[in-house]
Amino acid sequence: MSLAVLAVLAAAFGLTSCTQNNVTEDDMPERFFxxxxxxxxxxxxxxxxGVFTVYNLKRYRDSTYLPASTFKIINSLIGLQTGKISSDSMVIPWDGVERSVAAWNQDLNMYQAFRASAVPYYxxxxxxxxxDTMQFWLDSLKYGAGTDKKNYKITKIDTFWLDNSLKITPDQNLGVVKQLYFDELPFFKVYQQKVKHAMLFEDNANYKLAYKTGWAQTEQNHALGWIVGWIEENKHPYFFVLNVESDDPNYDMKEVRLKMLKDILKAYGFFEGRM
Incomplete structure (x- = not known):
């Protein structure tokens, strides 16, 4: 299938999910923040x-933030679709540069790099x-169009999702994983399935939990954390996005994102296999 045909298909897929008519605002999660x-x-x-339950609707729908490593979902799909990633077992050799995350200091394949959130690999x-090809796909997906609906133009190819030039709303980030789950993004189904496989971190008799994290700094030098994905119980999916921010640039988001997510989901009755 040509890029032109895929562009037409992609135009039908808006990543924005939420409308005024299907939203229930709920302050329950506030205590975890x-x-x-x-x-x-x-x-x-x-x-x-078909109902969205939202804490802080204005931030969810109207504010934009750099996607950080949640962009690895899109980067993986484009890489696979264009053949630049031949499979999720394709290895990119370590460049020998020692980095602060030990898991990055080795040869990695796509599956490993995704789960370790290895920035150098991506x-x-x-x-x-x-x-040019990356721009084509961002335009087709309207990824990064933000609240002003204008297409984002790539600045630097290997940092644009980390340097605050590209921004998305939490609503758009949730829209990505919702369409990914149902193989509705304009990429071959087998590639969407590979990314979903990499996102699946917990799979047991009661539930499946799949997600991608992100952690970076905003233009204001604030720490920003993401976790976006889905929880499935009794073969019924619920899609979520958590977006957190601290004025402290050194705030460690690594553990708190997942803990907060699980605390909120537990408060809503998940993890018991009864949803």
Missing amino acids: QENNLRGTFAMFNNGT QEVARRIGK
Whole structure:
């Protein structure tokens, strides 16, 4: 299938999910933000009822933030679709540069790099995809169009998702994983399935939990954290996005994102296999 044909298909897929008519605002998650000295938003989409439950609706729908490593979802799909990632077992050799994350200091394949959120691997993937092709896909997906609906133009090919030039709303980030789950993004189904496989971190008799994290700094030098994905119970998916921010640039988001997510989901009744 040609890029031109895929562009037409992609035009039908807006990543924005939320409308005025299907939103229930809920302050229940606020206590988890307060406990961790963070501000932000949480939203969950019940696929069975079509209802969004949202804490801090304005931030969820109207504010934009750099996607950080949640962009690895899109980067992986474009890499696979264009053949720059031949399979999720394709290895990119370590460049020998010692980095602070030990898991990055080795040869990695796509599956490993995705789960370790290895920035160097995906920077190399972006360089191999190239600016023009990457721009084509961002335009087709309307990824990064933001609240003003204007298409984003790539600045530097291997940092644009990290340097605050590209921004998305939490609503758009949730829209990505919702369409990915149903193989509705304009990429071959087998590639969407490979990314979903990499996102699946917990799979047991009661539930499946799949997600991608992100962690970076905003233009204001604030720490920003993401976790976006879905929880499935009794073969019924619920899609979520958690977006958190601290004025402290050194705030460690690594553990708190997942803990907050699980605390919020537990408060809504998940993890018991009864949803």
